[in-house]
Each structure stands twice: as C-alpha cells, then as structure tokens.
Amino acid sequence: MAVTTSFAFLGDSTLDFGNLDAASRFLGERRPFRDMRYEGGGNVKASDGFVLGEQLVRRLGASSRRSPAQLRSAELINLSDEPLRRGLLSKDPNAQVFNFAYAGATSGRRGSRIAGLEDFTIGLRRQAATLAKASGFVPAARGLDVIISGGTNDVFDFLENNQNRITSVLITPGQRDDRRLANRVASKVVSNIDASLDIITGNYDEALVIGTTKLSALPRVRQVSREIRRTPLIGRSLASEFRKFADRISASINSRLEDKYNADDSNGIFAVNGIDAWESIKSPGFVDTIHPDSKTNGRLADFVVAQVGQASGFDSFGL
Numbered sequence: 001m002a003v004t005t006s007f008a009f010l011g012d013s014t015l016d017f018g019n020l021d022a023a024s025r026f027l028g029e030r031r032p033f034r035d036m037r038y039e040g041g042g043n044v045k046a047s048d049g050f051v052l053g054e055q056l057v058r059r060l061g062a063s064s065r066r067s068p069a070q071l072r073s074a075e076l077i078n079l080s081d082e083p084l085r086r087g088l089l090s091k092d093p094n095a096q097v098f099n100f101a102y103a104g105a106t107s108g109r110r111g112s113r114i115a116g117l118e119d120f121t122i123g124l125r126r127q128a129a130t131l132a133k134a135s136g137f138v139p140a141a142r143g144l145d146v147i148i149s150g151g152t153n154d155v156f157d158f159l160e161n162n163q164n165r166i167t168s169v170l171i172t173p174g175q176r177d178d179r180r181l182a183n184r185v186a187s188k189v190v191s192n193i194d195a196s197l198d199i200i201t202g203n204y205d206e207a208l209v210i211g212t213t214k215l216s217a218l219p220r221v222r223q224v225s226r227e228i229r230r231t232p233l234i235g236r237s238l239a240s241e242f243r244k245f246a247d248r249i250s251a252s253i254n255s256r257l258e259d260k261y262n263a264d265d266s267n268g269i270f271a272v273n274g275i276d277a278w279e280s281i282k283s284p285g286f287v288d289t290i291h292p293d294s295k296t297n298g299r300l301a302d303f304v305v306a307q308v309g310q311a312s313g314f315d316s317f318g319l
Helices: 017-027 052-060 081-085 122-131 152-161 163-169 176-199 220-226 236-262 274-279 296-312
Strands: 007-010 075-076 097-099 146-150 209-210 269-272
Touching: 007 052, 007 075, 007 122, 052 097, 052 146, 052 296, 075 152, 075 220, 075 269, 122 176, 146 176, 152 176, 152 220, 152 236, 163 176, 163 209, 163 236, 176 236, 209 296, 236 269, 236 274, 274 296
Parallel strands: 007 097, 007 146, 075 097, 146 209, 209 269
Antiparallel strands: none
8 A cells, every 4th residue: 555645734732843933933923932952853843853743754654754844845834814815826735744733732723821822723623624725725535644633732721720620629539520520621622633523524535643642741740730739638649649630631532532533444533542652652851841852752653653554444654
C-alpha cells in the first residue's frame, strides 16, 4: 500500500509548527513563545526542534529527514477567512503537509483561557471548519490523511480554573463524584473531537487521533497540585489526589476515543492512547512545564507509528 500523498494537522501545540507564530506576528506580538529554546526548525514553536507532528511525518514517509516546516511542500493555514478567499491561491495544492493546528487551541472553537487565547477562534472545531471550506484547495478524500491532537488545553483550563470545585469532590468519601466530574470533562472533549471529524467527512481518507498524555507527569500539573492546600485525606495529600484526578480525566478521554473509533475497522479512524505512549518512554525531557523536547517527541512518534502499523484496516499511512 502506497503512503499517503499528504497530511493535514489539526489540533494544538503538539502538531503546530508555526501557525501561532505567524498569527502573533500579524497581531504585533513578536514572540508568542518567550523562551529562546523554543526556536527551532525555522519557526517559533513549542519545541527545541521538532514537534510531535513533524516527528510523525518524518517516520511516515511524507517528508524525508527534514522538518515539514522547512519543506517547500509544507503550508501553514491561517484560520481567518481572508486566506481562504485569496491566500490559498498562493499555497501549493500538492503540499505534503497542511498545518491547520494552533498552539493553545482547545478541542472546541476557541483558544485556551490560561494561555490568554480564549478570545481567538483557533480551536479544533474551527480548524476543521476551515479545512472543510478549503476542500477545493487541499487534496480531497483519497489524497489526504488527517492527524488530530486535542483536549489537553481543555483539561489544563479546567484544572486551573476549577480548583475549589475539584477539591470539593476529592475530599468526599469514595470516588463516585470524582469519576462523574472527570467523565464530564472527558465527554465534552471527545464530543468536540467527534464533531470535528464529522465536519470534515469526505475531505480525508483516514484520520489518526492522538489521545491526551499522562497529565500527572507534566511539570505544570505537578506545580498546580502543589498549590492546593495540603489537607490530609486518610493518609493521602490533596496534591497527590489532584494528580490522580488529572490522570482520571485523561484516561477517560483515551478510553472513550478508543471505544468510539478502534472497534470498527472500516471507519478510517484510529485512536492512539496518549497515556500508553507516554508510559513507553523512560526519562522524558521537557522544554518548559508542558511541552516535551524534540527527542521525547521522537520517542512518542515511534510509539504512535508502531500502533498505527498494527491497526487493522488502517492502510493509507503506508505501514
């Protein structure tokens, strides 16, 4: 089976190799990412080299050994209507990578609140709508596969903006209310991802959905957990319970994605469990309190590609 001719990235900073940078410069914000170590691959992005999307494409045969951000055949797609009316005319319709993803995107229509992007319509569902509108430009159906990441920023926003609510369920006996609240957050994320796929039905051949990572392993989540008052809970601390709760949300998202997409070999959609991907790595590295470094992204990509290669009926990725 021949490898796909091109990919579309939809999601957040794990896939975005320059859209947020380009949009920020247009708005007069020269450096959307403040730290110099983010600068790699010719664009400012959430990595010290390759983001996960770039590492995946390097392994899937669509880009040789260079970053898609440096390829002549990679295109950044802005989410405003102007590029769809005129800007797309200057794009290469035969590009190998079309980047609709935005760092800071939620799985809904807007950006992350904690990232200060809630007033911007850069979310996954908006990205999907943009891809659907651009269907006359990007290759249709058999020529295009989609890689999606989404939900992590939704969970970050919930964890950081609902600490009192979370604490109130953590201190109660039992875990029924913990599960109910975690499932509520997860259900919304999965619903948004599914709605995004519905929007682009007919615009792609196969879709790879990458689930949320093991959140308790991220320095940002551990930092937030330490900010919670350390009240004894039958020998346990609220900080520890908070991290477990974060992982409960992520586990619910991943299991729902797998149940929805992996049970049917004919739907052309495959979900990779992000927690399993993370747990396959020893000694991960970070560039900040959230984002893995390029080397870690490469190891995550190795796991994802191995999972895709074993997926029954998932053919056009060329594995």
